[in-house]
Amino acid sequence: MKTFNYTLNQKPIERIIDFSIFKNEKNLLIQIFCGEKKDILEYILNVIAKELPQAICIGSSTDGEINDSQITTLNTVVAISIFEKTTLKIVSVDEIDSFSNGVKLASALCSEETKLLITFTDGEKTNGEEFLNGISSINDKIIVCGGMAGDNADFMQTFISCQNKILTQGAVGVSLNSTSLKVTNAYNFNWSPIGIEHEIEEVEGNRVYKISGLTPLDFYEKYLGTYVASSLPATGIEFPLIVQKNKIPIARAVIAKHEDGSLSFAGNLHKGDIVKLGFGNVELIMNNPLKSLFTKGYIKDTETFFIYACMARRRYMPDLINIEIKPFSKIASTAGFFTYGEFYHNKGKNELLNQTLTILALSEQEQTTTQPDAIHENENTKLSDHAKSLQALTHLIQQSSTDYNIQSKELEEGNIYAQNLITSQKQFLKHAVHETNTPLSVIMGNIEMFEMEFGKNKYLSNIEVAMKNIFSIYDDLSYLVKKDQVNQASHKIDLVDFIRARIDFFSSSALKVKSEFKFKSSKHKIILNFNETKLQRIIDNNLTNAIKYTLPNEIINIKLELLNNNCDFIVESKSAQILDPQKIFEEYYREEVSKDGFGLGLNLVKRICSEENVGIKLESGKNWASFTYTFKEIL
Numbered sequence: 001m002k003t004f005n006y007t008l009n010q011k012p013i014e015r016i017i018d019f020s021i022f023k024n025e026k027n028l029l030i031q032i033f034c035g036e037k038k039d040i041l042e043y044i045l046n047v048i049a050k051e052l053p054q055a056i057c058i059g060s061s062t063d064g065e066i067n068d069s070q071i072t073t074l075n076t077v078v079a080i081s082i083f084e085k086t087t088l089k090i091v092s093v094d095e096i097d098s099f100s101n102g103v104k105l106a107s108a109l110c111s112e113e114t115k116l117l118i119t120f121t122d123g124e125k126t127n128g129e130e131f132l133n134g135i136s137s138i139n140d141k142i143i144v145c146g147g148m149a150g151d152n153a154d155f156m157q158t159f160i161s162c163q164n165k166i167l168t169q170g171a172v173g174v175s176l177n178s179t180s181l182k183v184t185n186a187y188n189f190n191w192s193p194i195g196i197e198h199e200i201e202e203v204e205g206n207r208v209y210k211i212s213g214l215t216p217l218d219f220y221e222k223y224l225g226t227y228v229a230s231s232l233p234a235t236g237i238e239f240p241l242i243v244q245k246n247k248i249p250i251a252r253a254v255i256a257k258h259e260d261g262s263l264s265f266a267g268n269l270h271k272g273d274i275v276k277l278g279f280g281n282v283e284l285i286m287n288n289p290l291k292s293l294f295t296k297g298y299i300k301d302t303e304t305f306f307i308y309a310c311m312a313r314r315r316y317m318p319d320l321i322n323i324e325i326k327p328f329s330k331i332a333s334t335a336g337f338f339t340y341g342e343f344y345h346n347k348g349k350n351e352l353l354n355q356t357l358t359i360l361a362l363s364e365q366e367q368t369t370t371q372p373d374a375i376h377e378n379e380n381t382k383l384s385d386h387a388k389s390l391q392a393l394t395h396l397i398q399q400s401s402t403d404y405n406i407q408s409k410e411l412e413e414g415n416i417y418a419q420n421l422i423t424s425q426k427q428f429l430k431h432a433v434h435e436t437n438t439p440l441s442v443i444m445g446n447i448e449m450f451e452m453e454f455g456k457n458k459y460l461s462n463i464e465v466a467m468k469n470i471f472s473i474y475d476d477l478s479y480l481v482k483k484d485q486v487n488q489a490s491h492k493i494d495l496v497d498f499i500r501a502r503i504d505f506f507s508s509s510a511l512k513v514k515s516e517f518k519f520k521s522s523k524h525k526i527i528l529n530f531n532e533t534k535l536q537r538i539i540d541n542n543l544t545n546a547i548k549y550t551l552p553n554e555i556i557n558i559k560l561e562l563l564n565n566n567c568d569f570i571v572e573s574k575s576a577q578i579l580d581p582q583k584i585f586e587e588y589y590r591e592e593v594s595k596d597g598f599g600l601g602l603n604l605v606k607r608i609c610s611e612e613n614v615g616i617k618l619e620s621g622k623n624w625a626s627f628t629y630t631f632k633e634i635l
Contacts, residue, residue: 001081001082001083001084001086001181001303001304001362001363001364001365002081002082002303002304002333003079003080003081003082003303003304003332003333003335004021004079004080004081004082004333005067005068005077005078005079005080005333005334005335006067006077006078006079006080007065007067007070007072007075007076007077008044008075008076008077008078009075010036010075013043013044013047013048013078014047014051017078017080019051019052022052022055022080022082023052025054025082026054027082027083027084027086027087027088028052028054028055028056028080028081028082028083028088029055029056029058029080029081029083029088029118029174029176030048030052030055030056030057030058030078030079030080030081031057031058031059031078031079031081031118031306031335032044032045032048032057032058032059032060032076032077032078032079032161033059033060033062033065033066033076033077033078033079033335033336033337034059034060034061034062034076035061035062035063035064035065035072035073035074035075035076035152035337036074036075036076038061038159038166040076041059041061041076041159041161041166042166044059044076044078045057045059045161045163045164045165045166046164048164049163049164055080056088056089056090056163056174057090057161057162057163057164058090058118058120058160058161058162058172058173058174059120059160059161060120060147060149060150060158060159060160060161060337060339061123061149061150061151061158061159061160062149062150062152062337062338062339063150063151063152063153063311063314063315063337063338063339063340064150064311064314064337064338065077065336065337065338066307066309066325066334066335066336066337066338067334067335068325068329068333068334068335069322069325069326069329069330069334070322071314071321071322071325073152073314074152077335077337079306079333079335079336081304081362083176083178083181083364084364085178085179085180085181085364086115086176086177086178086180086181086364087176087177087178088174088175088176088177089108089109089174089175089177090162090163090172090173090174090175091104091105091108091109091162091172091173092160092162092165092167092170092171092172092173093105093170093171093172094167094169094170094171095170096125096169097130098121098126098127098128098130098131098134099127099130099131099133099134099137100134101121101126101131101134101170101171102130102131102132102133102134102135102136102137102138102171103134103135103137103138104134105117105119105134105135105171105173106134106135106137106138106139107138109173109174109175110138110139110142110175111175111177113177113178113179114139114142114175114176114177115142115143115176115177115178115181115183116142116143116144116145116175116176116181116183116360116362117135117142117143117144117145117146117173117174117175117176118145118146118173118174118176118306118360119135119144119145119146119171119172119173119174119343120146120147120148120149120160120171120172120173121146121147121148121149121160121170121171121172122148122149122158122159122160122167122168122169122170122171123148123149123150123151123158123255123339123340123341124155124157124158124169124255124256125169126148126169126170126171127205127206127267127268128148128266128267128341128343128352129206129267129268129352130205130268131171131352132144132343132350132351132352133350135350136349136350140348140349140350141348142345143183143185143345143360144343144344144345144350145185145306145308145343145344145345145358145360146173146308146342146343147308147337147339147340147341147342147343147358148266148339148340148341148342149339149340150311150337150338150339150340153234153237153311153315155233155234155255155256158340160172176362178364180364181362181363181364182301182361182362182363182364182365183360183361183362184302184360184361185344185345185358185359185360185361186358186359186361187342187344187353187356187357187358187359188285188324188356188357188359189248189249189251189353189355189356190280190281190284190285190355190357191240191242191249191251191278191279191280191281191312191355192278192279192281192284193242193249193276193277193278194276194277194278194279195223195276195277196276197274197275197276198211198212198219198241198274198275198276198277199211199212199272199273199274199275200269200270200271200272200273200274200275201213201271202271203269203270203271203273205268206252206264206265206266206267206268206269207258207262207263207264207265208262208263208264208265208269209260209262211275215260215261215262216254216261216262216263217229217232217257217261217262217263218261220232220236220239220254220263223277224239224277232254232257232263233253233254233255233256233257233263236253236254236263237253237254237255237310237311237312237315237340237354238279238280238312238315238316239277239278239279240252240253240254240265240277240278240312240354240355241265241269241275241276241277241278242275242276242277242278243269243273243274243275244274245351246346246347246349246351248346248351250267250351250352250353250354251278251353251354251355251356252265252266252267252269252275252354253265253266253310253312253340253341253354253355254266255340266340266341266352266354267341267352267354278355280312280313280316280317280355282317282320285313285317285320285323285324300331301363301365301366302331302332302361302362302363303332303333303362303363303364303365304332304333304334304335304361304362304363305328305329305331305332305333305334305335305336305359305360305361305362306334306335306336306359306360306362307325307328307334307335307336307357307358307359307360308336308337308339308342308343308358308360309324309336309337309338309339309342309356309357309358310338310339310340310341310342310353310354310355310356310357311338311339311340312354312355313338313355313356313357314338324357328359332361341353341354342354342356342358343358344356344358443463443467444467447460447463447467461508461512462512488531489531490529490530490531491529491530491532492527492528492529492635493527493528493529493530493532493535494525494526494527494528495526495527495528495560495567495569495631496521496523496524496525496526496560497525498535498536498539499519499521499539499558499560499569500519502536502539502540502543503517503519503543503558506540506543506544506547509544509547510547510556513547513548513550513552514552514553515546515547515550515552515553515554515555515556515573516555516556517543517555517556517558518555518556518557518558519558519559520557520558520559520560521559521560522560522561522562523560523562526560526562526567526634527634527635528567528631528634528635529633529635530612530631531612534608534611534612537604537605537608538569538605538608538609538614538629539569541601541602541604541605542569542571542605542627542629543556543558543571544601545571545601545602546571546573546575549573549575549576549625550573550574550575551573551574551575551576551623554573554574555573555574556571556572556573557570557571557572557573558570558571559572562634565632565633565634566630566631566632566633566634567630567631567634568628568629568630568631569628569629569630569631570626570627570628570629571626571627572624572625572626573624573625574623574624575623575624575625576623577620577621577622577623577624577625578618578620578625581618581620584602584618585602585603585605585606585616586603609629613632614629614630614631614632615628615629615630615632616628616629616630617629617630
């Protein structure tokens with residue numbers, strides 16, 4: 001096998017290519033990488049068809065051309081490969097459906113001896129991933145390479161060619177059939193994910209409608225700025241979304257912008273995909289790319305390299321891209337083009353890649369026993385100051401991203417640990433509350449039985465008062481632990497009877513501290529539609545707080561006052577002035593630390609009032625305090 005590469009440089013093709021060299025060759029593969037207008041390609045195809053009618057000829061429009069170590073734009077490169085032991089077959093398909101095109105192309109080309117498919121598609125209409133899926137449905141073992149046509153980032157019209165026919169949609173493919181052809185493929189990615197993870201939320205095929213709550217256009221504007229967003233898709237090719245697929249990072253670059261803010265990408269994305277924005281890692285790109293190929297197989301006897309690389313690599317570092325290409329050209333003839341999406345075969349899977357450099361090594365020679373590590377790297381390329389600055393900046397971005405990821409992981413682990421502690425604490429409190437209920441009920445039951453049989457005494461009265469305080473605390477804790485399971489249903493409650501019952505329950509506690517409740521209602525019956533459990537927490541906490549903080553020998557006034565459809569529940573008492581009314585409802589806050597309690601009651605009351613739209617008013621002066629709770633829409 002041998003390959004001859006020619007750059008036409010706007011000169012007549014007959015003056016550049018000596019067609020007599022190829023006249024008698026039977027197995028000729030000609031690839032045309034055209035960065036010029038369609039009529040130029042048409043002229044070239046007609047000349048080749050006339051001079052070499054036996055040749056198999058495919059072509060593609062480009063975003064740059066590769067001829068050995070030379071990178072050009074707006075030119076045409078012709079690569080003519082002579083095979084001795086390999087036969088060729090060509091076909092074109094132009095269905096609208098990309099999957100169907102893949103099926104038809106593979107069905108026509110694949111045979112038992114097929115070692116390789118080289119295929120090009122248009123770069124606008126074809127869904128590259130669906131096309132490759134179509135090929136895989138027929139044969140998922142054969143290596144597939146090539147890419148999607150470019151048009152110098154105009155995104156207006158790409159074209160491909162089959163023999164002397166030009167197509168603006170569809171695909172063209174060539175099968176290489178042989179028992180002796182050696183085929184090795186590899187790829188370099190070198191685009192690194194950066195920033196936080198984002199989720200694809202709405203998508204149809206390769207058209208994305210929402211990413212993490214934003215339209216894709218707004219997403220790009222938020223993270224990359226107005227200029228990049230307004231210049232999509234041309235600018236977006238350098239900043240793809242990166243997703244892990246089949247254990248390799250896959251980039252999805254923007255190829256179309258729509259009026260509704262959605263964006264089309266070069267390949268499919270799926271709902272639930274976790275993606276990050278990517279940037280070109282200059283430091284990795286400038287490393288010797290042969291390393292990735294050496295790990296794939298023996299290439300010392302390679303006779304031809306074909307390279308199909310993403311346009312983003314050339315545009316991202318136009319003055320440095322030859323650093324990637326040069327090492328290959330020093331080993332064998334090298335040709336290719338810059339695409340809108342690269343085709344790659346990986347462990348039985350055909351993948352549509354973006355941002356990559358895909359490499360194909362071909363040889364019909366007998367393979368030697370030279371090991372990969374016996375092949376020396378090419379000499380280091382001298383870098384300009386600008387290149388060194390880019391390398392340093394990329395290293396800074398990459399290292400900063402690595403540090404951020406480490407810190408995020410540590411923070412996440414800390415959050416998980418804290419969450420586990422909270423869960424364990426809640427579980428412990430739930431069990432403690434549950435286990436406390438039985439002994440409290442037994443104690444209260446025995447107090448009542450003792451009083452019935454032997455009558456009251458001061459010691460038993462003290463125990464009863466203490467038990468009622470414990471019961472109030474227990475009810476608060478029980479509500480906090482089980483509030484998510486509390487029956488939220490509301491029903492009609494006579495507020496007058498309800499409050500009178502709770503006053504009766506705590507009367508002995510008030511007498512114990514030489515206080516007394518005085519209850520007054522503007523009506524004998526006030527009907528409220530409310531949740532009974534929540535209502536009891538509001539009433540009980542205010543009554544027990546009044547008992548705790550009222551000065552000795554003073555009356556605790558409890559009032560119900562109707563005004564229109566609202567009812568005020570008022571608790572007034574003689575007590576020390578509340579110095580910080582803003583904090584009194586905060587969790588764990590207590591103005592008088594000498595008093596028993598956790599400071600949870602009023603915070604719980606405030607939360608319930610917020611949930612049920614109950615108004616709260618607090619007034620306090622020297623030796624007095626008043627709490628007013630306004631219940632709305634009294635029946």
